[in-house]
Amino acid sequence: MNFFSDASALDVCLWLYLMAGYFLWWLLLPLGLLATWAAFRKKSLSTRMRIGLSILAIALFIPAGYGVHEVLIEPAFDAWQYRRRSWQLEAPTQVAGLSLPAGSTVQLSSYTKPNKRSQLTAEDIEVIRLPGETQLMGAMLTGRLRSDLGYSWEVELVKDQMVQGWLCAKGEAAFRAKDGSLYRCNDPQTGESLTDQIELSKKERLP
Numbered sequence: 001m002n003f004f005s006d007a008s009a010l011d012v013c014l015w016l017y018l019m020a021g022y023f024l025w026w027l028l029l030p031l032g033l034l035a036t037w038a039a040f041r042k043k044s045l046s047t048r049m050r051i052g053l054s055i056l057a058i059a060l061f062i063p064a065g066y067g068v069h070e071v072l073i074e075p076a077f078d079a080w081q082y083r084r085r086s087w088q089l090e091a092p093t094q095v096a097g098l099s100l101p102a103g104s105t106v107q108l109s110s111y112t113k114p115n116k117r118s119q120l121t122a123e124d125i126e127v128i129r130l131p132g133e134t135q136l137m138g139a140m141l142t143g144r145l146r147s148d149l150g151y152s153w154e155v156e157l158v159k160d161q162m163v164q165g166w167l168c169a170k171g172e173a174a175f176r177a178k179d180g181s182l183y184r185c186n187d188p189q190t191g192e193s194l195t196d197q198i199e200l201s202k203k204e205r206l207p
C-alpha cells in the first residue's frame with residue numbers, strides 16, 4: 001500500500017519535514033544555533049525580528065533533533081546494547097540445548113538480563129551466529145539460528161539434504177526448540193512447505 005496515496009497532505013508534509021532533518025541534520029543544527037544566537041545576542045534587532053528568529057530556531061531544531069537521534073544516538077545505543085548482550089564462544093559450549101562450536105556468537109534477547117550467561121533457554125536468546133557450516137539437530141546449517149520467541153529455531157540449511165528422515169531443500173527451515181525436532185522445511189522438487197506432512201507424521205507415531 002502506497003504511503004503517499006493513503007496519507008493526508010499534512011502527513012506528507014510532516015514526513016518530508018522530518019526526512020529533511022534525517023538527511024540534513026548536520027546543516028539544520030548549526031543554522032538553528034545561529035538563529036538562536038542572533039535572537040538573543042543581537043541587541044539591534046527589533047522584538048518582532050527576535051520572535052521570528054526564535055520560531056525559526058525551533059523549526060530548525062525539531063527536524064535536526066530527529067536526525068541526530070536517528071543517525072547518531074539510536075545506532076550508538078543499539079551498538080552498545082549489542083555489545084552488552086552478545087559474546088563469542090572461545091570453546092565448544094552447550095547453549096540452550098545446542099552443542100555450539102567455538103567462534104559462535106550468542107546474542108541475548110532484549111528481555112534477558114545482559115549478564116546472564118548460563119542456564120539459557122531458547123526464549124533467552126535472540127540469535128546465534130555460526131562461524132561456518134555446522135552440524136546441529138541432525139542437519140548441516142550455516143549463517144544464524146534465530147529464536148522465534150523460544151518456540152522454534154529458524155535456520156538455514158547449507159544444501160538439499162536428508163533431515164530427520166525428510167528430504168529438505170537448501171535454505172530456510174525450522175526446528176522445535178524444546179526437543180530439536182524438525183518443524184518446517186521445503187520440498188527440494190516443488191519448493192512447497194512440508195510442515196503439514198511433518199506434523200501429521202509425528203501425530204501418527206504417537207501411542
